[in-house]
Amino acid sequence: MGRLLTIDELARETGLEESLLRFYESEHPQELPEKVLRGDLLLFPPQAVPAFLRIHARHTGSRTPPLHRYARVIAVTSGKGGVGKSNLALNLAVEMQRLGRMCLLLDADMGLANIHLLAGVDPGADIREIIAGKRPMAELILEGPEGIGIIPGGGGVLQLADSNRAQRLQIIRALEEVESRADIILVDTAAGMGPGVRDFLLAADEILFVLTPDLTSLADAYGLLKALHQAGPAFPPARPVYSVVNMADTVQQAAGVAVRFSDCAHRFLDREVGNIGYALKDATVGAATMRRTPFTVFRPQARVSRNVHHLAAALLKDERPGPRAGSAFGRYLQMAAAGMR
Ligand SMILES: Nc1ncnc2c1ncn2[C@@H]1O[C@H](COP(=O)(O)OP(=O)(O)OP(=O)(O)O)[C@@H](O)[C@H]1O
Ligand SMILES: [Mg+2]
Numbered sequence: 001m002g003r004l005l006t007i008d009e010l011a012r013e014t015g016l017e018e019s020l021l022r023f024y025e026s027e028h029p030q031e032l033p034e035k036v037l038r039g040d041l042l043l044f045p046p047q048a049v050p051a052f053l054r055i056h057a058r059h060t061g062s063r064t065p066p067l068h069r070y071a072r073v074i075a076v077t078s079g080k081g082g083v084g085k086s087n088l089a090l091n092l093a094v095e096m097q098r099l100g101r102m103c104l105l106l107d108a109d110m111g112l113a114n115i116h117l118l119a120g121v122d123p124g125a126d127i128r129e130i131i132a133g134k135r136p137m138a139e140l141i142l143e144g145p146e147g148i149g150i151i152p153g154g155g156g157v158l159q160l161a162d163s164n165r166a167q168r169l170q171i172i173r174a175l176e177e178v179e180s181r182a183d184i185i186l187v188d189t190a191a192g193m194g195p196g197v198r199d200f201l202l203a204a205d206e207i208l209f210v211l212t213p214d215l216t217s218l219a220d221a222y223g224l225l226k227a228l229h230q231a232g233p234a235f236p237p238a239r240p241v242y243s244v245v246n247m248a249d250t251v252q253q254a255a256g257v258a259v260r261f262s263d264c265a266h267r268f269l270d271r272e273v274g275n276i277g278y279a280l281k282d283a284t285v286g287a288a289t290m291r292r293t294p295f296t297v298f299r300p301q302a303r304v305s306r307n308v309h310h311l312a313a314a315l316l317k318d319e320r321p322g323p324r325a326g327s328a329f330g331r332y333l334q335m336a337a338a339g340m341r
Pocket of ligand 1: 082087109112247279281283286
């Protein structure tokens with residue numbers, strides 16, 4: 001049946017105001033698919049998107065609804081540091097690009113930006129110029145391996161993003177500008193929910209938790225999910241959360257970790273976490289880092305590279321058909337303006 005949508009997500013998918021959706025719902029119930037009750041939430045099946053757009057097109061007399069393409073924004077995160085977020089984010093971007101998606105990788109690790117090191121590119125413009133409005137965000141995008149786009153972190157971002165929320169929102173505003181240029185934007189964050197990370201986590205469409213077999217990784221990841229959960233409407237129950245287990249010794253070990261995380265999330269937070277797979281521990285990762293090359297480029301046939309290929313395919317399986325009409329960063333800015341975060 002596909003993933004069920006909240007009214008908020010439906011508004012984003014269709015690009016229509018929530019109040020307008022409610023109006024169409026009351027006027028044309030017979031043209032809309034049945035809603036589904038989950039807990040105390042009423043959710044819409046994915047077929048509701050074209051159905052609402054058809055009604056809207058008729059109302060406005062336009063044949064083609066005003067659809068733009070916006071990227072799917074996925075934040076890669078973890079409770080504990082050093083679990084492999086940056087490596088996975090970079091190599092996932094490479095693999096999804098190979099699978100035909102235009103990928104943009106944003107280094108949002110304000111403390112220890114290192115995507116440019118792993119990808120072998122030199123950071124270009126200073127983000128301060130973008131914040132000051134002197135240069136467009138698009139100029140900051142570097143061409144990375146396999147043609148992925150990279151927005152490097154560090155430098156100006158480090159101080160600016162950590163010090164001032166208004167400036168952070170300014171970065172998000174600048175990012176909104178590039179959202180229609182990519183199919184997927186992967187955001188590599190720092191661990192935990194520091195002030196520099198929070199906005200990016202809440203703005204993203206989906207969150208990918210990187211776990212390891214290490215016990216503290218699981219506890220810290222749960223702590224982070226709980227903190228997000230407590231953000232209330234900024235992190236609605238239907239917002240997709242995934243896990244990936246990195247640096248496992250065996251597939252069985254990885255599966256055990258994933259199940260423990262999703263069990264805790266389900267039991268204590270009533271949240272569903274979908275596991276997209278695992279990447280085993282592999283010396284190829286370190287060897288590729290030494291060469292400043294993503295491991296999927298350095299050794300595409302290595303075990304860990306094949307693992308990441310499957311992870312990319314699993315993420316793409318959950319892709320919604322058709323273009324999205326709303327922007328993730330735009331939605332977040334609207335909520336911020338309304339004082340909801
Ligand atoms: N599957 C793997 N097999 C072996 N080593 C790995 C694997 N994944 C990551 N590593 C190693 O783990 C270390 C941390 O990786 P990485 O920098 O990607 O983690 P991170 O979560 O981004 O860290 P931080 O929280 O500091 O940003 C690196 O030395 C990397 O080479
Ligand atoms: Mg990192």
